[in-house]
Amino acid sequence: PSFFIIRKEFSVIIDLTIAKILMVLDFLPLILLLFIDTIRSPFFFTTISLSVLNGLYIIRFMIILIKKSVGKIKKKFKLFFIGTMISLPSLIYAIIVTLQILPPIIQEIVYFLGVGELLIGFIIIYFSVYDFPPFYEFEWRNDLKRLFIINNFTKDCLFYYNFEKNKEEQIKNITFTKNDYVSDIDKIIPGGIIGIEQIVSTITGTLNKKIESIKGKDSVIFIEQGIVSSRLSYILIVKNELESFHHFLNSIRKEFESFFKEILINLDKLSEDKEIIFSSFIHIINNLI
Known part of the structure; x- marks a missing residue:
């Protein structure tokens, strides 16, 4: 999504400079995780915060995109947005499972809940991008x-x-x-x-x-x-x-x-x-x- 929103035609609805900065920040979690010895490190939560920040900006972008779009493409964007919102909680489940703060049985339930939500979200996203109509101009x-x-x-x-x-x-x-x-x-x-x-x-x-x-x-x-x-x-x-x-x-x-x-x-x-x-x-x- 980050690469998608820095396209020139989106400059009429978002600040591309901010989008590019957030795209760079989105790569930092991957780099930081290579040097973190424990998931309880402050750097771990920093990486999570950066991902959440980028995610919020993408959600804002998608809401604006839905408002600016019309017809079939609007419905497709809405479906994509719904799929994204359904799959996002799986990130929280993944963090909980990674931290291992719950009893094994509950943690297993949380794991399957996360996988289930992620799968449902991806299925909805797949149908939203399938047979996607031509992209309409914003103005x-x-x-x-x-x-x-x-x-x-x-x-x-x-x-x-x-x-x-x-x-x-x-x-x-x-x-x-x-x-x-x-x-x-x-x-x-x-x-x-x-x-x-x-x-x-x-x-x-x-x-x-x-x-x-x-x-x-x-x-x-x-x-x-x-x-x-x-x-x-x-x-x-x-x-x-x-x-x-x-x-x-x-x-x-x-x-x-x-x-x-x-x-x-x-x-x-x-x-x-x-x-x-x-x-x-x-x-x-x-x-x-």
């Missing part, structure tokens, strides 16, 4: 610009979100008019609403090829097709092309289609103001980011 939220959920056939915008506004401001202006998103999209997509319509037309006209992203001069447009309703296109506009956005847009689609499934099935029969109906999705978006 992906800072690159978000706009989200549009559009009816491919009517070209109506069912839902619109401006990520460059704070959440409170978004909730305050929870409903929007066509003029709102038309005037906004003119600023970020060449051709404005006509540009969006061209994107949608391209998507609906492409039967054999799945379009996932379109690169522009100052932005990248990620596109996800609806599954519950193939009439829908989910369009995410961002500053830079990051792998995380494929997952994020896919999560948006799943949440939207799950939350409004019955409405989407009968979308053609919907006569009410669609923008108002779908505006409650803003709360789910706020939870996703």
Whole structure:
């Protein structure tokens, strides 16, 4: 774990200098143990303290990593964290057994308890790293610009979100008019609403090829097709092309289609103001980011 956390990309969430110092200190216990005559030596407990300190820093790193991650990779990190926390007490059992401070029978029980916990922890860690998804960038939220959920056939915008506004401001202006998103999209997509319509037309006209992203001069447009309703296109506009956005847009689609499934099935029969109906999705978006 120490070598893992000193990678350059982790500099945005931890101090790599401290991580490198702790990595060096992590090797000291191995060196000191070669020169210690007895496990009751103060140096023995010093080595244990250094290991605990490094362990605490790694735990802190893993907690930050879980908070910064999304989707499947977040679940994998959580599983890895659980496995680590289960296996850690085995270190205490190992110290107790090494010190030989308990009666032989109890010490044997402690030994098998330690081995059992270590084994369970390692099994959980194994499943957490098995089929590990691509590693997502940490600062992906800072690159978000706009989200549009559009009816491919009517070209109506069912839902619109401006990520460059704070959440409170978004909730305050929870409903929007066509003029709102038309005037906004003119600023970020060449051709404005006509540009969006061209994107949608391209998507609906492409039967054999799945379009996932379109690169522009100052932005990248990620596109996800609806599954519950193939009439829908989910369009995410961002500053830079990051792998995380494929997952994020896919999560948006799943949440939207799950939350409004019955409405989407009968979308053609919907006569009410669609923008108002779908505006409650803003709360789910706020939870996703």
